[in-house]
Amino acid sequence: MPSKKALVRRPSPRLAEGLVTHIEREKVDADLAAEQWEAYVEALRAHDWQTVEVEPADDCPDSVFVEDTVVMYKNVALITRPGAASRRPETAGVEEAVASLGCSVNWVWEPGTLDGGDVLKVGDTIYVGRGGRTNVAGVQQLRAAFEPLGARVVPVPVSRVLHLKSAVTALPDGTVVGHIPKVDRPSLFPGFLSVPEESGAHVVLLGGHELLMASSAPKTAELLTDLGYDVVTVDISKFEKLEGCVTCLSVRLRGLYA
DSSP: OOOOEEEEOOOOTTGGGOOOSSSOOOOOOHHHHHHHHHHHHHHHHHTTOEEEEOOOOTTOTTTTOGGGGEEEETTEEEEOBOSSGGGGGGHHHHHHHHHHTTOEEEEOOTTOOBOGGGEEEETTEEEEEESSSOOHHHHHHHHHHHGGGTOEEEEEEOOSSSSHHHHEEEOTTSOEEEOGGGOSOGGGSSSEEEOSSGGGGOOEEEETTEEEEETTOHHHHHHHHHTTOEEEEEOOHHHHTTTOOTTTTOEEEOOOOO
16 A cells, blocks of 8 residues: 655744745735645645644744655655755655655755756656756656656756746646646646646645645636546645745655565
8 A cells, every 4th residue: 555654744844934936025924824734734634644744934924835856666765866956955854754764865966956846747757847946866866866766857947937846737637737828848748637726736636536736726627526536725825925836844654665
């Protein structure tokens, strides 16, 4: 049986200082963000995910976006080297957490940069976004870590959003969903479904036909419900002001050995 563990990390009190790249900065209510984070974590637990809380990194404003610090494939954890230098201190606590779960741990080394938000796994295919945060050396090191394990790595250009998974994610059947104005090359994906809202491109697979989405994409939620999916929505509006989405706030570990 696949494991259902999810790494999460509570927001830093400095969350409002987090980086923004492709949007205008807005004021972020850190207290309300903390409440939204609790509700997000509870939604995972309500769908049988065992959450593993990474040690907080209060001096790192973006540390709640734990997805960027590690990429999982099967039982192997690749600790990233974030493209923003200010985020690199976030990885130490995540490395400790995945090691404690029995993962085999690898690392991205200089000059490579890689953000986990640039990595989309669809079966054994790993799409990796080449854009502002992930460079060629980072893609090469991801390939060296995972191709010997059976993965096929496909680089994808990213220029319109912060990360690849800001533009596209995938449904349980492997169909990639994206909001066309934010996707550089939809033709790179064998199956592509255009959705009407930017945040509708972000889905977390909860298991079976259940999907977790942001409440800011009601039209996409209706579309996916009509396709037979059970959609669970959460309000993450404070994190969306920092270019965050539902995938950023956890790392789902499905391939751990029993």
